[in-house]
Amino acid sequence: MAKLSLSSPTLLHSVSIATNPPLLLQRNFGIIWWSQLISQIGDGVTKLALLWFVYAVTGSALQTTIIGILQTLPPIVLGPFIGVFIDRFPKKIILIGTDLIRALVIGVIPCLVSHEAFTVEFLYVLVFCNAVATSLFAPALFASIPFIVEKSALTAANALLQSTMSLGVIFGPLLSGLGIALLSSQEVLCINVLTYIGSALLLVFVSIPEVTHRAKTFRNSLINYVKDLQEGIQFTFFQQPVIVPLMLTAGLYSFVMSAFHTLLPVFGRNMLKFGPVEVGYVTSGVGVGLFLASLFLAKVNLGAQWRRIRLLATTSLMAAFALWALTGAAGLPLSLAIVVVIGMGSGVLTPIEWGIIQEISPPQLIGRVLALYGTLAMLAAIGGMTMFGWIMEQFGEIWTLLGMGAVLLITSQVAFKLSHRVRSHSNLD
Structure with missing residues (x-):
């Protein structure tokens, strides 16, 4: 029977981690928290706008639920392989890249497509691409935290990041609803591109140490x-x-x-x-x-x-x-x-x-x-x-x-x- 190990790995101690200041005042974690707050509010805006658009066009609850299915499939099908990808590549690049991808497929593309061409089927493709990017972002984010936060503060750090999700749930739909009432769901998606770009820009200033032997163990074959x-x-x-x-x-x-x-x-x-x-x-x-x-x-x-x-x-x-x-x-x-x-x-x-x-x-x-x-x-x-x-x-x-x-x-x-x-x-x- 395997021994119950409760200690942190020795490799983790080779990573330099800031000490003493409150988490939100620590440079790296503070930037990540603000980035997440902006991103989570953007997610809240996106979810309501997407559901509203599909139901307004189709009047079908079944077709509306397909949005939920498409958002669920990538984490299930790709989840284990995503973990390998996160361990191989710099997490900062993954976080910035996925934010920019979400800005492109949920913000920029809807802005460039005419109302007539912006069909439900086309939206489903965008939702699936967005879900793939999102399924990369979350584990990459939480896999980064041990590299920038003391071991004793990990639970508090996770809780603070979770608070951004709850704030996103509260304020995202509110802003989305106001935007839909004043404009349209497609225009709300266009404007919402700013949240993902803002999140990506903040992450540029984050320093996430990587495991020093990564370059020696990098492998590309299937x-x-x-x-x-x-x-x-x-x-x-x-x-x-x-x-x-x-x-x-x-x-x-x-x-x-x-x-x-x-x-x-x-x-x-x-x-x-x-x-x-x-x-x-x-x-x-x-x-x-x-x-x-x-x-x-x-x-x-x-x-x-x-x-x-x-x-x-x-x-x-x-x-x-x-x-x-x-x-x-x-x-x-x-x-x-x-x-x-x-x-x-x-x-x-x-x-x-x-x-x-x-x-x-x-x-x-x-x-x-x-x-x-x-x-x-x-x-x-x-x-x-x-x-x-x-x-x-x-x-x-x-x-x-x-x-x-x-x-x-x-x-x-x-x-x-x-x-x-x-x-x-x-x-x-």
């Missing part, structure tokens, strides 16, 4: 590319026993929360008997909870890994009870408060788990590990949306929420057991 992928799989699933349980908890959480986010408007309308305004308030509660969790993790140093995993287990249990409580909620204030709690539970998982993976993964493998982690979480998300969508159609909203809570209860137990295991090995060391 055979060696596959060998690199096998190396990542071997480490992830067989050499580092902590990662698989973390992936299991992430998969279970994604299984539930992706479905909950998708079906929340249905819960609000059919079960809680809310109108569109109230449903909007409740939906925003998820983003509020996510933001509060991000602020907490950015401020509080939880220390040992087992403590962080214990918090993950506790918040999973809390979210399970909140899902069950939602079945009996009455009125907007109580429903909103419950949804905020659910959002807080969701906001704890990613910064903690990615922080631990960043700590224990060798620098030359971190892109592959994070990409594999993300791919499995995405697969679980699709499975959750499919399963709970079927449960809702067959048995109704209450049984759906009860099932979601049951899965999160299992998630909390898996995390509690992992925290005990990590703690016992830490005491032995």
